[in-house]
Amino acid sequence: MPKPEAHRAGKQRGGRGAWRRRHRGMAAKEVGAEGGSVVPNASWWSDEQVMLPGGLMCPKPPPYAAAKPQLPTGLASAETPRLTAELAKKHASKDNLLIATYVNFNRLDFALTLVMHLLAMGNPHYLVGAMDDQVGHALASRGVNTFFMSTGLTTRDTGWGTPAFRQLGLHKANLVLELARTGVDCLTVDADALLLRDPFPYLRALPDADVLTSSDYLVATNGYADEGLEGRSAFGAAFNIGYIFVRATAVEFVKRWSKACHRDPNAWDQNLFKSILHSGGRRGRSSAPTAAKPGNPRLQPMFTTSEGRQLMVGVLPVSLFASGHTHFVSRMAHLMHTTPYMVHTTFQYGGAQGKRHRLREGGRGWVGMMWEDGPEYYAKPQFLAYELDLPYSLVYPNGGKPGSDGTVPFGQRTTVEQHFALVHHQLRQLRNALALAQATGRVLILPRLVCGLDRAWMPHSGIFPGSAARLPLLDCPADHVIDLERIGRPEELLREHSFLCNPRTPASVVRLAAVPDYRALLTTSREALDFERRHASWGSLWCCNRPPNGRGPGHIWYDLFADVVPHTDRHNRRWEGPWVPKMGP
Known part of the structure; x- marks a missing residue:
């Protein structure tokens, strides 16, 4: 098998050694930026840099990214x-x-x-x-x-x-x-x-806890210096039973919860979980949270058993038993410079494909590298990577000096129009790189993507309502802007943007090449048209703007061909002039 090889697309500037030197500072320089302004990288768990096989200088990968022994295959299996x-x-x-x-x-x-x-x-x-x-x-x-x-x-x-x-x-x-x-x-x-x-x-450090649950709360109630259970205010948020620790002492509560789920099969199981904890077990006894009993003050007495004992319940810290937002977007564990215990792929927009990709991707902030692919995923002989042109003026269009984490005060965030200008600038390059990868029979390694605004399922002012996210999102999850579910099997065409720095990736030869416009690669009008039709639906949607008079759709679709005039988008809308954000359909 030929050695894995990743061609690196971008401007030729002294070969592979020059590429390594330019990236040693952990930030991509804007082409033509005044004063050498750089777009910083997102917060990450460690300040160390290491040289990985192939000579790339990379942030120190997290412990869980190390290659693991493969599970056996083909063992004889008796009846389960x-x-x-x-x-x-x-x-x-x-x-x-x-x-x-x-x-x-x-x-x-x-x-x-x-x-x-x-x-x-x-x-x-x-x-x-x-x-x-x-x-x-x-x-x-x-x-x-x-x-x-x-x-x-x-x-x-x-x-x-x-x-x-x-x-x-x-x-x-x-x-x-x-x-x-x-x-x-x-x-x-x-x-x-x-x-x-x-x-x-x-x-083991919580011996008095009968029930512990993760949460959809989006703020760490005790700050990032505290690794203990969430405080009292977290009990008002939605419990997320993606992680639940239940001692055998709580069997009576679980029985009540299971019965409630079967009695009302259309109800949401985690809402019933919380409701039963609050309602208590004995008729006439209320077990709503009260002042905690001696012991851990963050455990609350809730469900009352038939013997009159209240179960002690705690909410696991949202930074270390993380949701898809607190880890991948707010990046709480990385701000704490630690590794979370668990990460749940909630708050994402790409179905099972999006979950897998989030667990793979990572960039300069290493939120990913969790997914375990087989050796063949890393050993494919031919890859293509490119150096993203990421203008500082698009990332920070409203001025202001970014903080140490690369974010700006909320009042200096991008507008919706500025956000789409930033993302479409990146998607235009991604589209052309896709064409080059497909024309040369290679798998494309995504760049890190930057978003000016967060994404949600409802109108918002820039971040997911109630969250601790800071803007811009300097490692924007791919499923925020690319419809990975629509692609079907993205791993056949794409790799995550941390791929070359993953310790499981074999040493690769990195060479530089330029990425031409897709129309220069596809020599006939039919080829170009087929490419446009095939990829017009790859852009995801951003949600949500506030629709006029509070009615109608508030979402806006990304358009990989926004710079092409004229063109027809995924909804068969004809664009004869410059692209502008348009809500719906």
């Missing part, structure tokens, strides 16, 4: 066992702690990634629930500790909010109840909620 107390206790730690997740065949790679992280951190105390026969056999053949869950659900993806997604909530409640009945103290996690540090020491 059912969950029993004996099985749970066999795999639990000596002090009765266990980690459990569940997966269907479509998400097999999520479970394998999770298991590889656990084994790499030296924690073999886990079980994976197999939701169908196909995934059960696949897990067993890889030596994964597994048991069979009889769900009857699809082996395909369960999109958020679909009937299958609602049914999945019922089976999750059943699983948590079955685990509690085995007598183990179990941390149950969604398969797309990866563990990056061993959580057992954290759990």
